[in-house]
Amino acid sequence: MLRFLGLVMLGAIIGAVAALLAVGFVAVVLWLNDLLLISPRSRMMVESPGVLVVATLAVPALGGLVVGLLHRGIPEQRPHTPADVIAAVQTRRGRLPARAGGLSAVSAMVSLGAGASVGQYGPLVHLGATLGSQVARLLRLGRSNDNVTIACGVAAAIATAFNAPLAGILFAHEVVLRHYALRAFAPVAAAALVGHVIATGVLERGALFHVADPALPAPWEFAVFLAIGGVGALLAGAYLHAILGVGRLSQALPVAPALRPALAGALLGLAALWVPDILGIGQETLRFATIFGAYGSGELVVVLLLKLAATALCLGMGFSGGVFSPALVIGTLFGALCGSLVSELTGAPLETFVFYAVCGMVAVTAPVIGAPLTSLLIVFELTGSYALTTAALASVTLASPIAAQLFGRSLFDIQLRQRGLDLSAGRGRALLRNSPVCDHLTRDCVALDPVTRVAEAIGRLSQADHGEGHLVDRRGRYLGCVTLAELEAAREGGDGREAVGRLPLRQRPTLSPDASLWEAMQLLQEVTGEAIAVVDNADGERFLGVVYEASITRAYLRRSDEMRREEHENG
Amino acid sequence: MRTADLRGLVIGCLLLTTPALGDSDPAALTVLSWGGAYERAQRTVLFEPFAEASGMAVEAARYDGGLAALREAVASGEVPWDLIDMTRSEAMAACDEGLLETLSPTLPAPAPDGTPAAQDFLPGALGRCAITHTVFATVVAYRRDAFPGRRPTRIADLFDQQRFPGPRALQRTPGANLEWGLLSYRVPREELYELLSTQRGLRLALERLDGLDEIRWWTGGEESPRLLADGEVVMASGYNGRFFDAMLRDEAPIEILWDGQLQEHETWVIPRGSRHPDAARDFIRFATTTERLAEFARHIPYGPARRSASLQVTTHPETGIDMRLHIPTHPLNAEGAIFKDEAWYARTRERIAAYFEDWLESR
Numbered sequence: 001m002l003r004f005l006g007l008v009m010l011g012a013i014i015g016a017v018a019a020l021l022a023v024g025f026v027a028v029v030l031w032l033n034d035l036l037l038i039s040p041r042s043r044m045m046v047e048s049p050g051v052l053v054v055a056t057l058a059v060p061a062l063g064g065l066v067v068g069l070l071h072r073g074i075p076e077q078r079p080h081t082p083a084d085v086i087a088a089v090q091t092r093r094g095r096l097p098a099r100a101g102g103l104s105a106v107s108a109m110v111s112l113g114a115g116a117s118v119g120q121y122g123p124l125v126h127l128g129a130t131l132g133s134q135v136a137r138l139l140r141l142g143r144s145n146d147n148v149t150i151a152c153g154v155a156a157a158i159a160t161a162f163n164a165p166l167a168g169i170l171f172a173h174e175v176v177l178r179h180y181a182l183r184a185f186a187p188v189a190a191a192a193l194v195g196h197v198i199a200t201g202v203l204e205r206g207a208l209f210h211v212a213d214p215a216l217p218a219p220w221e222f223a224v225f226l227a228i229g230g231v232g233a234l235l236a237g238a239y240l241h242a243i244l245g246v247g248r249l250s251q252a253l254p255v256a257p258a259l260r261p262a263l264a265g266a267l268l269g270l271a272a273l274w275v276p277d278i279l280g281i282g283q284e285t286l287r288f289a290t291i292f293g294a295y296g297s298g299e300l301v302v303v304l305l306l307k308l309a310a311t312a313l314c315l316g317m318g319f320s321g322g323v324f325s326p327a328l329v330i331g332t333l334f335g336a337l338c339g340s341l342v343s344e345l346t347g348a349p350l351e352t353f354v355f356y357a358v359c360g361m362v363a364v365t366a367p368v369i370g371a372p373l374t375s376l377l378i379v380f381e382l383t384g385s386y387a388l389t390t391a392a393l394a395s396v397t398l399a400s401p402i403a404a405q406l407f408g409r410s411l412f413d414i415q416l417r418q419r420g421l422d423l424s425a426g427r428g429r430a431l432l433r434n435s436p437v438c439d440h441l442t443r444d445c446v447a448l449d450p451v452t453r454v455a456e457a458i459g460r461l462s463q464a465d466h467g468e469g470h471l472v473d474r475r476g477r478y479l480g481c482v483t484l485a486e487l488e489a490a491r492e493g494g495d496g497r498e499a500v501g502r503l504p505l506r507q508r509p510t511l512s513p514d515a516s517l518w519e520a521m522q523l524l525q526e527v528t529g530e531a532i533a534v535v536d537n538a539d540g541e542r543f544l545g546v547v548y549e550a551s552i553t554r555a556y557l558r559r560s561d562e563m564r565r566e567e568h569e570n571g
Numbered sequence: 572m573r574t575a576d577l578r579g580l581v582i583g584c585l586l587l588t589t590p591a592l593g594d595s596d597p598a599a600l601t602v603l604s605w606g607g608a609y610e611r612a613q614r615t616v617l618f619e620p621f622a623e624a625s626g627m628a629v630e631a632a633r634y635d636g637g638l639a640a641l642r643e644a645v646a647s648g649e650v651p652w653d654l655i656d657m658t659r660s661e662a663m664a665a666c667d668e669g670l671l672e673t674l675s676p677t678l679p680a681p682a683p684d685g686t687p688a689a690q691d692f693l694p695g696a697l698g699r700c701a702i703t704h705t706v707f708a709t710v711v712a713y714r715r716d717a718f719p720g721r722r723p724t725r726i727a728d729l730f731d732q733q734r735f736p737g738p739r740a741l742q743r744t745p746g747a748n749l750e751w752g753l754l755s756y757r758v759p760r761e762e763l764y765e766l767l768s769t770q771r772g773l774r775l776a777l778e779r780l781d782g783l784d785e786i787r788w789w790t791g792g793e794e795s796p797r798l799l800a801d802g803e804v805v806m807a808s809g810y811n812g813r814f815f816d817a818m819l820r821d822e823a824p825i826e827i828l829w830d831g832q833l834q835e836h837e838t839w840v841i842p843r844g845s846r847h848p849d850a851a852r853d854f855i856r857f858a859t860t861t862e863r864l865a866e867f868a869r870h871i872p873y874g875p876a877r878r879s880a881s882l883q884v885t886t887h888p889e890t891g892i893d894m895r896l897h898i899p900t901h902p903l904n905a906e907g908a909i910f911k912d913e914a915w916y917a918r919t920r921e922r923i924a925a926y927f928e929d930w931l932e933s934r
Binding site for chain 2 (some may be wrong): 039040041043044045047276283284287288291293294295
């Protein structure tokens with residue numbers, strides 16, 4: 001009980017620090033935007049158009065250069081993102097490194113400050129998570145507690161950045177932890193609450209959406225909202241694949257990785273001379289997209305496509321930043337487009353225009369981050385409007401499952417799958433897949449030279465109290481295994497002087513040294529015996545040792561037990 | 572007729588009390604201020620008590636804003652004024668040009684309860700060269716009898732001709748009109764100037780003005796209360812003090828719509844080259860005490876720049892009206908207030924004005 005209360009207190013402290021970090025992060029980005037002539041206000045205050053052109057071209061490119069150089073300090077040469085957080089929590093083996101986390105946060109600040117078309121929430125989530133992980137390391141907490149402190153940092157960051165504590169709590173459970181254990185809930189809730197209190201005191205920002213009038217959508221409009229969800233899922237898929245596609249293309253570019261963000265920045269600046277709306281986080285674009293008549297339908301299409309392309313370019317080429325804010329902008333533009341089309345069809349200005357904008361927004365954002373409930377709660381907490389949340393629910397009902405079927409649970413899951421961590425079948429399998437079987441390798445077995453006589457082999461097996469012997473030749477090559485029963489049968493049939501190598505050998509499946517616990521469990525379904533041999537096929541079928549079936553089962557049960565405890569214990 | 576008489580009287584008084592610039596008493600402080608009821612209140616609440624306390628007479632000279640005269644005077648080395656009552660945006664520009672003395676943020680006295688000035692003053696009130704003494708507002712006022720059964724409650728109602736029909740009087744400047752135009756789309760106040768910094772934002776704001784059938788444009792502050800009082804328009808923009816004056820003196824059926832009020836700071840500055848800079852500082856310290864600010868707001872409904880003073884404002888000395896309800900910074904009135912982005916205006920004034928004039932011509 002005391003330990004549990006301590007964890008809740010720790011959650012609150014992590015929440016406070018994460019919230020202050022988030023506030024500082026946002027303030028630095030806004031300050032840089034003003035200083036570097038990215039924000040509309042600062043651009044307006046520049047008298048000479050020439051200065052503005054130079055700044056628009058130079059700032060994103062130079063920002064990209066700085067980002068590229070910063071990323072050279074990270075072992076993977078890329079910024080860390082929420083995907084890394086999910087991987088660390090889901091596999092229960094990762095601490096989040098302080099250096100990579102810090103550098104990623106700084107490079108995200110530079111990216112956002114220099115006007116790259118990326119989001120700010122991803123870096124905030126990662127920053128909060130890194131903080132949580134470092135605290136756990138400092139206090140030498142165990143794995144399950146490590147996961148909880150990470151979730152606390154994440155929840156506080158979201159609660160602060162959106163000023164939406166419920167969404168923060170839910171996001172930590174829905175996206176990062178992927179379970180709803182009460183044990184994790186209390187510390188995470190404490191963190192989110194503290195973050196919220198700090199945000200209300202410090203950050204003065206307008207809510208993302210305002211509901212202009214108490215106008216309620218007509219019943220038929222809910223059908224349109226559903227449809228927006230369906231089409232929005234496809235748009236979300238296009239967005240995901242554009243980001244991943246540019247990422248693949250950039251690998252093939254004959255440009256040093258450190259210079260790629262600079263190249264993307266230069267292209268972005270060039271496009272922004274024509275459409276400045278695509279620069280930066282896109283707060284103003286988002287706001288205008290919720291106003292009926294601010295954009296014509298043609299303009300909406302142009303800005304939507306350019307924003308999508310700009311974001312794919314920036315993220316694919318190595319700028320550091322999130323995917324959520326651009327998805328907000330793209331989704332809202334898409335919703336506004338749907339609203340405009342409906343208005344043209346009905347021939348009347350739309351009273352419920354903001355409903356369409358919000359439906360488009362959740363239809364794109366929910367699939368991208370793989371969090372339908374969090375997206376709904378964000379709408380609810382930011383607007384306080386039940387009507388708007390219901391409309392968003394209609395949209396997300398189709399959007400999330402369609403996108404999950406066609407593309408995957410979220411961008412993070414797709415990225416992790418490409419890195420070899422498949423979470424699509426749940427955490428249990430991912431966990432087993434990431435537990436190497438080598439941990440249970442032992443040489444405590446009977447290795448027999450093929451020239452050994454049968455009688456001698458029986459003696460050695462009996463002495464060692466084993467039922468199986470493994471035939472390994474002089475060069476260490478694995479040949480197969482014989483059971484005590486087979487040897488006895490051979491002695492019965494002959495005189496026991498035969499060499500074991502001459503016996504008909506049973507071909508049993510073997511394990512490679514990098515095999516996972518999951519693969520070992522699969523093998524157990526076909527093999528009956530005492531142990532499975534581990535053979536390095538790359539190194540001329542060299543015999544490394546065996547893994548006893550009992551230890552595989554024990555490891556499996558232990559993993560399941562750990563997970564069960566983490567996900568189902570109350571305190 | 573009563574108004575005209577009063578006005579004549581005011582101007583008469585002004586002529587009597589305003590000394591010619593050349594022959595001001597060398598031992599007196601010369602203050603540049605805005606004349607009219609405003610200056611009368613200053614005379615009663617600030618100038619005379621200061622003279623009594625310090626033994627140094629205070630003389631007022633008439634000022635209508637602008638920096639040209641100050642620039643000239645500083646360049647010539649002959650600065651006839653010791654203090655100027657200046658809007659903050661002009662004070663910012665003048666400070667950047669080096670026309671003003673710098674002022675220490677510790678110059679104003681602490682509040683009576685000991686709260687340091689820095690915490691007692693409104694945010695941004697203590698500038699490098701200027702100290703805010705009051706906050707005034709540009710507001711929309713309407714005739715109570717124009718819309719039977721309903722009254723405007725939000726700034727968007729200024730543009731709602733269906734529910735509130737009738738001509739409007741607006742100031743012939745982009746200021747306030749652009750803010751209200753965009754605010755009527757219910758964008759958050761915090762983002763107003765970011766959004767007005769885009770072509771799209773400016774266009775949307777002017778589209779709102781385009782939607783109004785009849786606009787009477789005014790330029791002098793006294794015009795709009797008169798248009799409203801005479802029934803020529805049903806809604807008008809103007810300065811909150813002028814509307815209060817019209818309600819009080821003319822008993823005009825006017826009500827102020829506080830939503831969307833555009834607040835601006837009015838400051839004390841000391842021009843570089845003032846002959847009595849130390850006495851001028853003494854005056855600022857005296858004039859910005861909690862007690863004097865609260866007293867000033869009893870005479871004319873401009874919001875004191877100190878929180879402690881706002882709490883102490885009481886009734887109008889002649890009519891007994893509760894003045895707290897009429898000052899822009901009262902919590903009830905300030906709920907939907909916009910804080911004028913003076914730095915933004917200082918840098919963009921000419922371009923925005925040109926854009927606005929182009930639109931006016933095309934209208």
